[in-house]
Amino acid sequence: MPSPASGSGGTSRRQAAAALLTAAAGWQAARHPAWADDAASGPSSGSFYNDWPYLTPSDILPYLRATANPGDIDSVLSAIDRFAGFYPMYRCGPEKGAILESLVARQRPQLALELGTFMGYGAARISRQLPPGGRLITIEAGEEQAEVARQVLQLCGVETGEGPGARVQVVNGLSGDVLPRLRELAGTAAGLAAGLVFLDHCKPCYLPDLISMERLGLVQAGTVVVADNVLVPGAPDYLAHVGADAARARRSLVESDALDISLPLGTTPASGGAGAGDGGGSGCAYRTQLVGSMFEVEQRFKPDWQPQQDALSVSLCLQGLPGAA
Numbered sequence: 001m002p003s004p005a006s007g008s009g010g011t012s013r014r015q016a017a018a019a020l021l022t023a024a025a026g027w028q029a030a031r032h033p034a035w036a037d038d039a040a041s042g043p044s045s046g047s048f049y050n051d052w053p054y055l056t057p058s059d060i061l062p063y064l065r066a067t068a069n070p071g072d073i074d075s076v077l078s079a080i081d082r083f084a085g086f087y088p089m090y091r092c093g094p095e096k097g098a099i100l101e102s103l104v105a106r107q108r109p110q111l112a113l114e115l116g117t118f119m120g121y122g123a124a125r126i127s128r129q130l131p132p133g134g135r136l137i138t139i140e141a142g143e144e145q146a147e148v149a150r151q152v153l154q155l156c157g158v159e160t161g162e163g164p165g166a167r168v169q170v171v172n173g174l175s176g177d178v179l180p181r182l183r184e185l186a187g188t189a190a191g192l193a194a195g196l197v198f199l200d201h202c203k204p205c206y207l208p209d210l211i212s213m214e215r216l217g218l219v220q221a222g223t224v225v226v227a228d229n230v231l232v233p234g235a236p237d238y239l240a241h242v243g244a245d246a247a248r249a250r251r252s253l254v255e256s257d258a259l260d261i262s263l264p265l266g267t268t269p270a271s272g273g274a275g276a277g278d279g280g281g282s283g284c285a286y287r288t289q290l291v292g293s294m295f296e297v298e299q300r301f302k303p304d305w306q307p308q309q310d311a312l313s314v315s316l317c318l319q320g321l322p323g324a325a
């Protein structure tokens, strides 16, 4: 986790941890002049770490409320990005976030799924590109993170709720437990296929969760599956499943504007991107492209940290493979 402590202790433990963070920040700034510059441009010059200690995910909320404009998604995202300049923080970030948004805008999913919400940065980006009537269900293992995400989304002006009427639904639970209950949670007995899936949780979970979604009919012909961090930390077994070669991946990166997510002429999307699946039971044949993008979690506190080349994997399920699962 990016937060250095759980926050379960009392005030004195929080203060002690905050003091440690502040001391560490001074050390970091001494070693890394860029951090000193960042700190100087913080809301209270030179004392960002004193003013905004980050011990647990909910600690970001006072900062966002103090610095972002309510109802303005860009302002909230920028505030999270600024905060992430001080503390290592999970989020897809501006570069991958823009690619994700363009995919949602092109795919126009009636149902989008995100696995791994953290504080709702990616969810906010996906939600604003949904077509009319479209909905996002995002699954987060951490109870605190899920609640922070609901509050961040509320600050963005994105209403969250439950059931079929909810445009954005944050579900707290492990993906492996939640996916089989998705129809019930979404409040619909009808088939439920996703037009777009964003995998951004535990990397070893990508493959079993994708197979589970294929079997459940959540991923069908026409579904676009986007997976983050397929090079760093990496998900080679997942890449093999979607037809990409992890060993050669770095030599086959494409630009985001070269992505082709259209089904071949004459192919009928089983899902229509709209939730017409019947429970599935089939796998997929995928066309996969890897978009180069840098690893988004800054590790400037590590003395020898170098920015790392990462990629988003973008896979289109071209056709179901009856009986393949």
Ligand SMILES: C[S@@+](CC[C@H](N)C(=O)[O-])C[C@H]1O[C@@H](n2cnc3c(N)ncnc32)[C@H](O)[C@@H]1O
Residues within 6 Å of the ligand: 090, 091, 092, 093, 114, 115, 116, 117, 118, 119, 120, 121, 122, 123, 139, 140, 141, 142, 145, 173, 174, 175, 176, 200, 201, 202, 205
């Ligand atoms: C990289 S962060 C997600 C960032 C988010 N997608 C964004 O772009 O803002 C990964 C999150 O996945 C959650 N996570 C890890 N394993 C999970 C699982 N099996 N099911 C649900 N959430 C999980 C973690 O708690 C963490 O908050």
